[in-house]
Amino acid sequence: MAKDEKNFGALSAGDWSALRQQFPILRKGDLCYLDNAATTHKPSSVIEAMEHFYRAENATVHRGAYALAEKASLRMESVREQMAQFMGVESHEVVFTSGTTHSLNIIAQGLPDQFLKEGDEIVVCPSAHHANLIPWQELSRRTGAALRFLDLIPDQLTWDLDQAKKIIGDKTKLVAVAHTSNSTGIRYPFETLVHLAHDAGALFILDAAQAPLGEALHFGRSGVDFAAFSGHKMFGPTGIGILYGKAAKLASLRPDRYGGDMIRNVTFQQATYAEGPRRFEGGTPHLAGIIGLGQAIQFIEHIGIDPMRSRCSSLVKRARSLLLEDGWKVLGSQSTSSILSFYDDGIHPHDIATLLNQDGIAIRAGHHCAHPFMRSLGLSGTARLSFAAYNTMKEVDQLMDSLKKIRTLFS
Amino acid sequence: MDLYHPRILELSKEPVNFRKNEEAEFKAHAYNPLCGDEFTIYLDDGRTVGLKVSFHGYGCAVSKASAALLTQSLEGEDLKGALQKIEHFMECFESKADTGNADLNLLLAARDFPSRRSCALQAWQECQKTLSAIKKTG
Numbered sequence: 171m172a173k174d175e176k177n178f179g180a181l182s183a184g185d186w187s188a189l190r191q192q193f194p195i196l197r198k199g200d201l202c203y204l205d206n207a208a209t210t211h212k213p214s215s216v217i218e219a220m221e222h223f224y225r226a227e228n229a230t231v232h233r234g235a236y237a238l239a240e241k242a243s244l245r246m247e248s249v250r251e252q253m254a255q256f257m258g259v260e261s262h263e264v265v266f267t268s269g270t271t272h273s274l275n276i277i278a279q280g281l282p283d284q285f286l287k288e289g290d291e292i293v294v295c296p297s298a299h300h301a302n303l304i305p306w307q308e309l310s311r312r313t314g315a316a317l318r319f320l321d322l323i324p325d326q327l328t329w330d331l332d333q334a335k336k337i338i339g340d341k342t343k344l345v346a347v348a349h350t351s352n353s354t355g356i357r358y359p360f361e362t363l364v365h366l367a368h369d370a371g372a373l374f375i376l377d378a379a380q381a382p383l384g385e386a387l388h389f390g391r392s393g394v395d396f397a398a399f400s401g402h403k404m405f406g407p408t409g410i411g412i413l414y415g416k417a418a419k420l421a422s423l424r425p426d427r428y429g430g431d432m433i434r435n436v437t438f439q440q441a442t443y444a445e446g447p448r449r450f451e452g453g454t455p456h457l458a459g460i461i462g463l464g465q466a467i468q469f470i471e472h473i474g475i476d477p478m479r480s481r482c483s484s485l486v487k488r489a490r491s492l493l494l495e496d497g498w499k500v501l502g503s504q505s506t507s508s509i510l511s512f513y514d515d516g517i518h519p520h521d522i523a524t525l526l527n528q529d530g531i532a533i534r535a536g537h538h539c540a541h542p543f544m545r546s547l548g549l550s551g552t553a554r555l556s557f558a559a560y561n562t563m564k565e566v567d568q569l570m571d572s573l574k575k576i577r578t579l580f581s
Numbered sequence: 582m583d584l585y586h587p588r589i590l591e592l593s594k595e596p597v598n599f600r601k602n603e604e605a606e607f608k609a610h611a612y613n614p615l616c617g618d619e620f621t622i623y624l625d626d627g628r629t630v631g632l633k634v635s636f637h638g639y640g641c642a643v644s645k646a647s648a649a650l651l652t653q654s655l656e657g658e659d660l661k662g663a664l665q666k667i668e669h670f671m672e673c674f675e676s677k678a679d680t681g682n683a684d685l686n687l688l689l690a691a692r693d694f695p696s697r698r699s700c701a702l703q704a705w706q707e708c709q710k711t712l713s714a715i716k717k718t719g
Contacts, residue, residue: 518618518640518641519616519641520616520618520641520697520700521585521642521643524584524585524694524696524697525585535616536615536616536617537616537617541617545617550616550617550619550639550640551616551617579585579590580590580594580642
């Protein structure tokens with residue numbers, strides 16, 4: 171680990187060119203990667219820590235009495251502590267999962283049977299990623315509780331809080347919304363909904379997939395009951411994610427899988443289950459992923475979330491202004507994150523993405539796993555830019571040059 | 582090969598047979614869950630004069646041009662002939678063999694773009710399913 175720390179120890183805040191050099195995939199210089207909302211690239215420190223684990227420290231956790239296994243267990247728990255600090259919560263409220271989708275499904279499938287019944291309501295957002303919609307659709311189908319949707323203010327595409335106040339009430343048992351829309355980049359005022367949900371006696375669940383690089387997380391302070399996000403969107407590895415839950419709320423959930431490592435006592439006829447996060451961590455964890463995630467947190471904290479956010483804001487601001495200047499339509503009246511969605515009625519987003527790819531530019535095109543939302547806007551999809559701190563103004567210019575060629579081709 | 586050959590762009594901007602025909606005897610629905618593109622292909626069974634085919638919907642330049650070329654290829658064919666045309670195109674697509682039609686050959690470029698293969702193939706695949714079902718029942 172000392173080697174990894176040295177790797178970015180010389181990196182000073184604001185030295186964006188040096189930051190970019192930390193990412194092996196970007197060093198060659200021919201990739202203009204603007205799809206960071208899908209997944210970010212990984213710095214050397216993350217890659218090397220994972221490789222080092224497999225090369226020198228590999229063992230499973232919580233079950234070996236030998237030094238290697240004990241060390242692996244300590245590493246896992248130290249990352250849990252690190253993650254707890256990163257989120258502003260207690261470590262026994264941090265569950266390692268495979269990612270946002272898994273985390274949200276643990277909640278939706280783990281709520282007690284009596285929690286919802288016919289006549290109850292689940293409040294969700296129309297722009298929800300499928301991962302924060304389908305689990306609630308299924309829960310609604312199983313229990314008879316109805317889904318209710320927040321209204322979005324036309325063009326602005328942020329929440330209509332007056333309508334939210336009207337629909338969140340006695341019947342509401344659960345409010346599940348996103349921190350930031352993955353399709354528009356709008357950062358929602360979720361803190362207001364936490365209060366509305368709690369005043370109504372409802373659970374509040376936050377899809378925080380796009381949050382970790384956008385701002386410091388204060389889940390404890392904001393009062394959310396559950397939050398979910400993935401490691402791979404924050405410079406960490408794929409296959410590892412986080413479920414945060416207030417201790418009492420976590421304890422109320424059924425485990426989503428049963429087996430080794432999540433038990434307290436087992437007889438031939440029955441079993442009792444571990445308390446805290448381990449209740450949801452049956453089986454061998456993705457330990458290399460957890461170690462990589464720990465390194466990703468260190469990397470983020472070393473650079474600082476505020477400078478990264480400020481850098482991404484400048485990139486988005488410039489891209490937005492140039493896109494509008496060139497006649498492209500942009501979703502939402504303002505982008506409050508590193509994500510920006512644009513479109514043109516005469517050019518399909520997939521054609522834009524394929525043609526940009528021919529110029530070495532990677533963007534996402536389509537419905538962004540928010541298909542009902544895109545349909546409600548009368549769109550089959552958009553082209554989406556999403557920046558990370560390693561992106562450059564030069565890349566924005568490269569994008570705009572390429573888009574000009576595309577417009578000419580389709581004119 | 583260029584996926585965005587001027588002829589493909591031309592066909593996508595002004596596609597032939599791009600019209601609804603709600604009265605059509607059969608409809609094939611091509612939907613791509615990955616991108617949300619959606620086309621309906623309208624097929625009037627041509628027991629005497631051959632198939633009358635049109636399409637309508639929304640999609641990328643490649644899928645629109647491909648659906649237009651599909652309708653053109655099937656026009657006037659009987660069921661058996663239409664299925665043979667579809668199978669021939671799909672075989673040529675996989676093997677990159679000459680289709681015998683300059684416009685259809687342009688669609689073969691999509692084979693080099695794994696994420697865009699379905700744009701070139703979907704309308705053909707759905708039509709094949711629909712026509713096969715008609716042939717079985719009828």
